[in-house]
Amino acid sequence: MLRFLTRRILTIIPLTLVMAIMMFFLMRLLPGDPASQLLGLEATPEEIHALKVEMRLDQPVYVQLITWLGGLATGDLGESFYHKMPISKILFNHLIPTLKLTLFSLFFAVIIGTCAGLVSAVKQNSLTDRILVVISTSFMAIPGMWLGLLLVLFFGVVLGWFPVAGYESFRDGGFGSFKYLVLPVLAMATAEIGILTKMVRARMLDVLHQDYVLTAKSKGLPFWKVIFKHAFKNTLITVVTLSGMMLAALMGGAVITENIFAIPGMGRLIVASIARRDYLVVQSAIMFITFLYLFLNFLVDVVYAFLDPRVSYGSLKS
Amino acid sequence: MNKETTALEETKPIEAAVMRKRRESGFRVLFRNPLAILSFLYLAGMGLAAVAAPWVAPYGPNYMDIDARFTAPGFHHWLGTDHLGRDVLSRMIFGARTTMGVSLAVVMTSALAGTALGLISGFFRKADEIIMRITDLLMAFPPLIGGLAIMAFLGPSVKNVVLALWLVTVPRVARIVRGETLVLREMTFIKAAQMMKAGTGRIMFLHILPNIMSPLVVYFTLLFAGTIMAEAGLSFLGIGSPPEVPSWGLVLSEGRYYMRNAWWLTVMPGVAIFLAVLSCNLLGDGIRDVGDPRQYGKARK
Amino acid sequence: MPLLSVRDLKTYFNVFMGTVKAVDGVSFDLERGKTLGIVGESGSGKTVSCLSLVKLIAMPPGEIVGGQALLDGEDLLTLSEKELRKVRGRKISMIFQEPMTALNPLFTVGDQIAETIRLHQKVNKKEAFEKAVEMLTAVSIPAPRNRALSYPHQLSGGMKQRAMIALAMSCHPQILIADEPSTALDVTVQAQILLLIDEFKKKYGTSVILVTHNMGVITSTADDVMVMYVGKMVERGNIYEVFNNPKHPYTVGLLECILKSTGGKHALKTMPGFIPNPINKPKGCAFNPRCSRRMSICMAEEPPVVEFGKHVAACWLYA
Numbered sequence: 001m002l003r004f005l006t007r008r009i010l011t012i013i014p015l016t017l018v019m020a021i022m023m024f025f026l027m028r029l030l031p032g033d034p035a036s037q038l039l040g041l042e043a044t045p046e047e048i049h050a051l052k053v054e055m056r057l058d059q060p061v062y063v064q065l066i067t068w069l070g071g072l073a074t075g076d077l078g079e080s081f082y083h084k085m086p087i088s089k090i091l092f093n094h095l096i097p098t099l100k101l102t103l104f105s106l107f108f109a110v111i112i113g114t115c116a117g118l119v120s121a122v123k124q125n126s127l128t129d130r131i132l133v134v135i136s137t138s139f140m141a142i143p144g145m146w147l148g149l150l151l152v153l154f155f156g157v158v159l160g161w162f163p164v165a166g167y168e169s170f171r172d173g174g175f176g177s178f179k180y181l182v183l184p185v186l187a188m189a190t191a192e193i194g195i196l197t198k199m200v201r202a203r204m205l206d207v208l209h210q211d212y213v214l215t216a217k218s219k220g221l222p223f224w225k226v227i228f229k230h231a232f233k234n235t236l237i238t239v240v241t242l243s244g245m246m247l248a249a250l251m252g253g254a255v256i257t258e259n260i261f262a263i264p265g266m267g268r269l270i271v272a273s274i275a276r277r278d279y280l281v282v283q284s285a286i287m288f289i290t291f292l293y294l295f296l297n298f299l300v301d302v303v304y305a306f307l308d309p310r311v312s313y314g315s316l317k318s
Numbered sequence: 319m320n321k322e323t324t325a326l327e328e329t330k331p332i333e334a335a336v337m338r339k340r341r342e343s344g345f346r347v348l349f350r351n352p353l354a355i356l357s358f359l360y361l362a363g364m365g366l367a368a369v370a371a372p373w374v375a376p377y378g379p380n381y382m383d384i385d386a387r388f389t390a391p392g393f394h395h396w397l398g399t400d401h402l403g404r405d406v407l408s409r410m411i412f413g414a415r416t417t418m419g420v421s422l423a424v425v426m427t428s429a430l431a432g433t434a435l436g437l438i439s440g441f442f443r444k445a446d447e448i449i450m451r452i453t454d455l456l457m458a459f460p461p462l463i464g465g466l467a468i469m470a471f472l473g474p475s476v477k478n479v480v481l482a483l484w485l486v487t488v489p490r491v492a493r494i495v496r497g498e499t500l501v502l503r504e505m506t507f508i509k510a511a512q513m514m515k516a517g518t519g520r521i522m523f524l525h526i527l528p529n530i531m532s533p534l535v536v537y538f539t540l541l542f543a544g545t546i547m548a549e550a551g552l553s554f555l556g557i558g559s560p561p562e563v564p565s566w567g568l569v570l571s572e573g574r575y576y577m578r579n580a581w582w583l584t585v586m587p588g589v590a591i592f593l594a595v596l597s598c599n600l601l602g603d604g605i606r607d608v609g610d611p612r613q614y615g616k617a618r619k
Numbered sequence: 620m621p622l623l624s625v626r627d628l629k630t631y632f633n634v635f636m637g638t639v640k641a642v643d644g645v646s647f648d649l650e651r652g653k654t655l656g657i658v659g660e661s662g663s664g665k666t667v668s669c670l671s672l673v674k675l676i677a678m679p680p681g682e683i684v685g686g687q688a689l690l691d692g693e694d695l696l697t698l699s700e701k702e703l704r705k706v707r708g709r710k711i712s713m714i715f716q717e718p719m720t721a722l723n724p725l726f727t728v729g730d731q732i733a734e735t736i737r738l739h740q741k742v743n744k745k746e747a748f749e750k751a752v753e754m755l756t757a758v759s760i761p762a763p764r765n766r767a768l769s770y771p772h773q774l775s776g777g778m779k780q781r782a783m784i785a786l787a788m789s790c791h792p793q794i795l796i797a798d799e800p801s802t803a804l805d806v807t808v809q810a811q812i813l814l815l816i817d818e819f820k821k822k823y824g825t826s827v828i829l830v831t832h833n834m835g836v837i838t839s840t841a842d843d844v845m846v847m848y849v850g851k852m853v854e855r856g857n858i859y860e861v862f863n864n865p866k867h868p869y870t871v872g873l874l875e876c877i878l879k880s881t882g883g884k885h886a887l888k889t890m891p892g893f894i895p896n897p898i899n900k901p902k903g904c905a906f907n908p909r910c911s912r913r914m915s916i917c918m919a920e921e922p923p924v925v926e927f928g929k930h931v932a933a934c935w936l937y938a
Contacts, residue, residue: 015458022455029471137603141596143547145554145567146588149574157578211720217675219735219786220708223700233725252462256551260574271555274470286459286467293460309770310724 004305012294017069020287024068027283028061038081038277055081055280072287082278090269090281091288097167098265098289101257102250105185106243109192109250114239116193117200122227124205132197139194144253148187148260155183165262184261188253192246196239203238207231237308244300251293354604357597364594368414377405379412379564388580398582400573406586409564413587416476416553416565418594421545423480425538428487433534435488436495437522440503446496453489461486461544462551469557479558483545494537498530536606543598550591566591620692621648622826623672623794628686628696630664630671633679637898641667643850644686648843649794654820654827656841656858658834658873660894664850665830669796673707674700690793709739712787716799718779722771722786728755729767732786739790754785758815777808784815791823798830813840834877838862846870849897849905856930866925866932868910904935912936 030037035051052058055078056067071077077087120132156164168177207213208231216230255267262268266289273281305311367374376396377383383403391398397406439446459467468482502508503526511521546566552558553567561568566587573583630642642664649655657665670676672688672695688695695706712735715721722731732751736742742750748767755763758781771779780800787795797816801809817840820827829841837844838858845855846869854867865871872890892909895901901908907917916935925937 015454018455019458023467026467026471137599138596141543141592141599143550143570143588143591143595145551146570146584146591149570149577149584150588153577153581153584211715211717212723214675215713215715215721215783215786216723218673218707218713220704220706220738221734222704230723230726234723237725248460249462251460252466252551255462255466256554259555270466270470271557274557279471282467282470286463286470289463290459293463294458308725310772 004311005302008298008301012298016291016294019290020069020072021065023283023287024065027279030279037279051081077284078280080273080278080281082273082276082281087281087284091266091285094264094266094269094285095288095292096169096265097263098251098254098258098267099292100181101184101188101254101263101265102247104181105188105192105250105253106246108185109189109196109246110239110243112189113193113196114200114236116197118204118227118232118235120197120201121204121208129201133201136194136197136201139190140198142190142194144187144191145256145260147190148184148257151183151187152260165260167261167263167265180261180263184257184263187260188250188257191253192249196242196246199242200235200239204231204235207234210234233307237304240300240304240307244297247293247296247300251289351604351607353600357600357604360593360597361601364414365418367411368418371411371415375405375408375411377408379409380404380562381408388576390580391582397586398580400569400580400583401576406569406582409569410566410586410590413564413566413569414590416559416563417546417549417567417591420476420479420483420549420559420565421542424483424487424545425542427480428484428491428541429534429538431484432488432491433495433527435492436497437499437526439492439496440499440526441518441522449492450496453492456485456489457493459486462548465548465552466555466557469552474557474560476559476563479549479552482552483548486548487541487545491537491541495530495534498533499526502526502529532605532608536602539598539602539605543595543602546591546594546598622651622691623649624687624689625649625668625672626687626689628668628671628688629684630667630676630681631684632681634898639897640850640900641681641897642671645845645847645850645852647845647852647855649826649828650843651826652820652824653842654817654829654840656829656831656837656844657847658831658837658844659847660832662849662894662897663847665832665847666798668847669713669798669828669830671696672796673711674703675707675713705739708735708792709790710792711794711796712790712792713796713798714780714783714787714800717803718776718783719771719803721783722779724771727768727770728774728782732767732782732789735786735789750789751785754789755782757788758782758785760785776804777811780804780808780812781815784812784819788819788823788825792825794826794828795819796828796830799832800829801836802831802833809836816840834873846873849895849900851905852924852933853906854930854932854934856927860927860930864930866927866930866937867906867934868912868936869906870932872909872911904933 035048035055035057036043039048039051049058056064059067075088077091079085080087080090083090116132116136120129120136123129152164155161162183163180167180170177173180213226213231216226221230254265255270257263258265258267259271266285270282270285270289273279273285371379381404383399383405385403386395386399387401387403389395389399389403391406395405395407397410399405400409435449439449456464464486465479465482468485469478472478472481508521508525511525516525549558549565550567550570553565554571556571558567559565570584570587570591573580573587577584625648626646628642628645629640632639632641645664645668647655647657657668659665667676667681671683674683674696676683683696686696690706690710695703698706722728726734729748729751732754733744733747736747736750737744740747740750752763752767755767760766760778760781766774766778766782771782774782784800795816800816801812804812813836816827816829819825827840829836831837841858843856844858844861846853846861846867848869854861854865854870861870862874865874876890890909895905895908901918903919904910904917904922907913910917914935920935922933922935923938924931924933927937
């Protein structure tokens with residue numbers, strides 16, 4: 001178990017390093033240079049030069065690279081041109097809303113999707129199953145941004161049940177702050193619920209045809225115990241694997257959702273910073289959100305290892 | 319009936335019967351599935367409309383009729399007009415050009431490149447090391463975030479959207495092809511071909527490729543759906559296709575500010591994306607079912 | 620009175636292309652403490668016959684259409700699901716062909732055996748686990764206590780099959796159904812597993828139904844034998860009688876396949892023809908297209924079951 005986890009961590013480190021280097025060079029792809037981009041066409045050469053110095057763009061490329069990598073390691077990412085604030089502080093301020101949004105959506109989608117998929121598989125070919133298949137297929141095709149807008153229109157504008165947009169931290173709003181999250185989470189989770197229902201159903205049907213399920217039945221175990229103990233635990237592993245993939249989709253979805261609901265998270269920060277040409281922030285934020293993704297994925301693997309003895313005892317999956 | 323079938327018949331009569339039936343009616347199974355046909359027809363129709371947009375669309379995509387701003391769907395403007403008096407239907411048809419065109423370009427190029435890389439990876443150990451490290455890197459970004467990163471620094475343009483999404487999809491295709499190739503390589507018939515000194519190229523294209531084609535085609539239809547969503551997402555954020563090139567995501571994004579008064583601006587592009595993605599998924603399911611013997615009523619022993 | 624008496628068992632599968640009569644009127648008796656071997660090619664309905672006894676076939680598409688299965692005079696086929704659960708694992712237990720997949724990969728071997736014990740006996744968790752260790756000792760697994768804490772993937776194929784036997788025998792069932800218990804194993808391990816089953820049979824007086832396609836396995840372990848062909852019983856009787864004096868041409872053919880293969884000029888004799896499509900069986904006797912002694916009536920009507928004492932055969936030759 002410990003060996004598996006260390007190995008997993010050790011793969012993240014070089015990956016992050018190469019990613020950081022890649023992000024660095026991606027920024028060099030900008031037509032012209034970030035300083036002149038930032039200041040626009042009216043800027044004088046002096047102004048541009050001054051900004052270049054401020055952004056350390058006058059130094060040789062390798063010095064800039066080392067500064068950037070060193071900054072990532074120490075947490076000193078420089079200062080935002082627009083906010084006039086240390087970037088690390090900005091990132092930290094925008095982290096919580098995104099994390100809340102993503103994790104709540106994941107949690108919600110996993111619970112609903114797993115239950116629906118389970119019911120669908122156990123009652124295969126019944127009316128319930130057919131309805132669930134239709135619903136999950138439709139859910140998968142609903143664009144999250146569109147659903148977000150429709151939810152705002154219906155529950156926010158027409159019914160007035162939930163706020164149309166905005167965000168409140170838990171410290172400020174207590175449990176009332178969750179009302180801001182309901183619609184965004186629904187918008188993000190729906191497609192994932194569809195996918196999960198479909199996958200859990202397929203996996204469960206597969207598991208139900210496995211020999212060990214027949215063994216369990218032949219022992220004289222009652223139906224529900226065969227389903228919930230023997231079959232479901234095997235299906236749960238798939239759910240955990242899928243959670244990793246869903247995280248990727250959700251973090252992407254968060255960018256769009258935050259923009260619809262004006263939630264001050266990483267996604268909104270990135271898009272707004274692109275518009276403001278605050279490229280240092282864009283670069284750092286993308287780096288940070290990706291690192292976050294890798295970390296969450298690592299946690300998913302830990303859960304996986306706990307569930308599947310074949311992983312923790314090191315015979316499967318390197 | 320050839321030798322292979324009779325050998326099968328000897329061991330597994332039911333399966334053999336199924337196999338025979340399957341060869342006769344692979345296409346029939348697909349076309350017995352009304353949803354798959356409908357989806358196919360819808361996508362084909364959409365594709366045709368996109369290709370013939372200048373002739374099919376009632377107005378130009380950027381033609382503004384300021385007097386007819388916010389016209390509700392009706393006789394003159396089937397899907398209404400937007401805040402600048404542009405015809406929504408025309409913008410959607412031209413938008414299909416962008417959205418479907420981008421998706422098609424992305425899927426086709428990444429299918430070619432990804433399949434090639436995956437096959438190479440599956441056969442040559444050294445190349446595999448390098449290719450897998452690169453895919454690891456590219457896949458470390460959550461898909462939309464990766465696209466976002468590239469678009470942020472390249473600027474909005476249709477060409478850049480294709481590039482960004484291509485970089486997101488290629489590693490995934492390569493991974494899948496590699497996985498399938500590695501499984502197939504262990505199969506007896508590949509070993510037999512190797513034993514008979516068939517060249518690597520011959521084995522790749524004659525033995526491996528045809529056998530991974532059907533799962534790949536299913537994957538490509540799903541990828542197409544995913545790309546439509548991603549393109550719409552990028553355009554919605556204003557960093558995809560530039561303002562003068564209409565795409566579904568852009569129309570949706572522009573319309574959202576007038577949602578309370580002009581519902582059609584929000585509803586129509588959403589429905590278009592929904593139907594396109596749904597059709598792709600259903601078509602993919604249909605194709606998958608053709609390859610699945612359970613559809614022929616397989617009985618377990 | 621035999622322990623288990625099956626009469627005219629019919630199990631059909633309704634599939635997309637039609638009805639597969641997987642088991643079509645099969646009758647046999649299982650004596651106390653004896654082994655009945657069921658032989659036949661793949662798809663002959665051996666496995667389905669056994670699974671039908673405790674209703675473990677998938678329903679739908681499967682359906683037990685008719686027949687009786689009397690265990691100590693009680694018809695298993697009429698029992699409710701709840702009553703059947705008390706039969707499964709306690710009175711009738713099973714081991715399957717693939718030990719690799721028959722154990723749940725996510726639970727320890729000991730837990731899986733203890734689960735069966737707790738299901739049918741009034742013991743607490745700890746006692747059940749101790750009993751599981753005892754069972755593992757009984758199937759001669761080395762270091763049983765450690766193995767009980769292992770997961771299935773940590774055991775070899777032969778070990779897993781031993782563990783399966785321990786699981787199946789943990790409640791000392793009256794009947795053990797062994798479905799191709801040795802087929803997936805190494806040749807050296809095969810004999811050990813069959814021997815182990817035989818040992819339990821003698822020790823506890825368990826009756827065994829041994830399903831296999833391997834005539835060699837039958838000769839070494841069975842007391843009685845039943846030969847099946849596409850869902851029908853073709854011949855049944857004492858092992859010596861059937862082997863020394865086979866009546867049905869199919870049995871004759873099967874025996875020739877092994878007998879001729881040991882010494883003789885030609886390495887292996889095979890039977891001509893193929894198993895028919897189970898949805899579309901030939902009219903009359905299902906074996907007629909491959910039969911060397913076919914008569915015109917064989918193609919028209921189903922053969923009657925002819926008795927030669929306790930030895931029976933379904934063939935027109937003797938009618």
